[in-house]
Amino acid sequence: MEELKPKKKFYKQWWFWIILVLIFFVFIIPSKKKEEISPSQSQPTESTVSQQELSQPIPQSKSWHLITTFKGEGIKTTEPFTIQGDRWRVNWKTEGEFNFQIFPNQVGKEYSFDCSILANIIGSGSDTSYCYTKGNWYLTINTGNSWIITIEDYY
Numbered sequence: 459m460e461e462l463k464p465k466k467k468f469y470k471q472w473w474f475w476i477i478l479v480l481i482f483f484v485f486i487i488p489s490k491k492k493e494e495i496s497p498s499q500s501q502p503t504e505s506t507v508s509q510q511e512l513s514q515p516i517p518q519s520k521s522w523h524l525i526t527t528f529k530g531e532g533i534k535t536t537e538p539f540t541i542q543g544d545r546w547r548v549n550w551k552t553e554g555e556f557n558f559q560i561f562p563n564q565v566g567k568e569y570s571f572d573c574s575i576l577a578n579i580i581g582s583g584s585d586t587s588y589c590y591t592k593g594n595w596y597l598t599i600n601t602g603n604s605w606i607i608t609i610e611d612y613y
Contacts, residue, residue, distance in 0.1 A: 522547070525609040528597070536597045536607075538565050543613030544592060548576045551584035554603025558583070565594035 520543070528536050552558040560576040573589035582603070589595075599605060 531604045552605040556602035558601040561598040
């Protein structure tokens with residue numbers, strides 16, 4: 459006759475421990491993360507803000523500022539303009555049937571690898587190009603078309 463094994467207690471069963479571990483990962487760990495980043499802890503109260511922090515100016519949010527506009531026909535070199543932000547953009551529009559190119563040049567430098575060409579199309583069109591180096595710049599426009607270019611600085 460077969461001998462019957464006595465039943466193990468439920469906490470000695472393998473499935474019990476798997477369920478327990480799953481419950482731990484599903485419920486316990488996420489609730490601890492929520493406690494660590496609770497809104498009441500992340501925002502300083504009036505008593506925790508120092509007088510020095512109150513006296514500092516509130517930083518303004520950055521936005522685009524119009525620097526200058528150039529308008530013309532054919533090949534031109536612009537007047538220099540100054541970029542003080544960490545990026546700037548060139549909005550351009552050209553009308554005609556010829557090639558249209560915009561080359562940015564940093565004053566006092568022979569060539570800028572950071573920003574090499576801002577436009578290069580044949581015929582009419584418009585677009586926006588970006589550059590990510592501050593300093594003093596001027597543009598060389600190479601075309602037979604009419605064109606308008608605006609420079610905007612982000613600061």
